[in-house]
Amino acid sequence: MTDAIPEFKKAEVTQVGLTGSALASGLGATTRREIAIILAVAVIVIGGLEAVLWWYAVPQYILPRPSLIAAALVKEFPLILPHLGYTMVSLLSGFAIGAGTGMILAAVVTQYPFVEKVITPYILVLVTTPMLALVPLLILRFGFGYTPRIIAVALAVGPMVMINAATGFRRTDSAKIALARSYGASTLQIFWKIRAPMALPMILVGLMIGAIFGLLTTVGAEMVGGGFGLGNRLTTYSSMIDMPEFFAVILLLSVIGILIYVIFFLIGKKWASWET
């Protein structure tokens, strides 16, 4: 049997995964020409900024020239590096706790629609309230160490992951569950083989947004109190008007943010691309 007869493709499912987002198009450069143009634009933007700042002699406490920022980054890097590590510790531990709790809660709660109805308002409050606001309180209770930061990050990440993962777990397809049941699948098998893979694209969206929120909260908490972390460096450098160093730290923070995005984009491409 051959497929000589052309068939119309079935309508695609609405894209919800990361790979379907508009942001993804930026990572899609393939041809040498595209890459060359993208690099050329970057050079023009950075070079142009450098030239304009130099030409108008903009004072460095307003906006330092890119070359000064680069020089500061190289010079200060050994001093900044440990702080990068402290920030990553807060971010990763808070993220792990928050994301783990969020995913488990979402998986459990979506099984019980009534429980979900009862707790959703609280989750919404947690999602919409900036957890940064709690940091002074947490510092009072837990001191200036990692604890208040990790708690704040977990509180920022958890609800965000939960709300997205719950959306994913709610997308049950009764025909696919029936399929599994017709082969005698247990509830646990249905969860791992049907519900979880089906929820995965939304879980990844939740994890990515959660990680970005986590980064925000980490840096914010570090700025509020405690003598370490990249956020703390920002307050220190700005208080000393060391603007090139200040921007060097900002540059590192954007690198972390971009890495978060790229990592989840790649995971999505590998494991959740079936949806796009």
Add this chain to the structure above:
Amino acid sequence: MVAKLAIRDAGKRYGDLDALKGCSFDVADKTIVSIVGPSGCGKTTLLWSMSGLHGLTSGQVDLDGQKITGPRPEIGLVFQEANLLPWRNLMGNILFPFEVKGQKPDMPWIDHLMDRVGLTGFEKRMPRELSGGMQQRGSIVRALSLRPQVLLMDEPFGALDAFTREEMNRLVEEIWLETRTTIVFITHSIEEAIFLSDRVIVLSKRPGRVMADYTVGLPRPRSLEVMASREVFDLMNQIKADIYGMSSMRSKAAE
């Protein structure tokens, strides 16, 4: 003839709505039986109760004289749309039942089936890369991979275009000629029902009950000539008349 499946006074209520009421018939072993009827006549409800996935409100379905109370390994199911898991490639989908059951897949049989339906070479493709007809062929391989004694097919080709549909019908006949699996086939295409079946059962409007029961004694494999014969034409009109209840059609069919 031995009744492979026996539907005994099957009834199903949804709230205060009778979807199915007092529906009884037998399905003989190694035959193809089609169920046709107007939409909402409870065809799908009936098939799902045969699969053991949904219970009945009254009556029962017996497999080899034993009441069906849940999904049975002897019964395979082909769904309305191919119902492949989009995150698994074709072979991953076909091995899914074995994975759930913790059984070692019967690879020679699966390879034979894949070859039979023309899917050899597409094992690594994702469902979205396959046409609708190929997806449904994949789902037939998945259902047959466990060598079920009964295959329940719920309007499997309804979403396909007419050409692909005819191709799929011939494929089902070929597979039946080889395996002699008992098939219960739900369809809203009367032509499809006659082409495939040894028996066509017509269900009435809600609540669904058996309104007519025709034996199709045409030789197999059923050629285009056979399908264009007067006999088939008359039977088609007779069934249409049953369904629509139109006297003009009834008289035409009686000529």
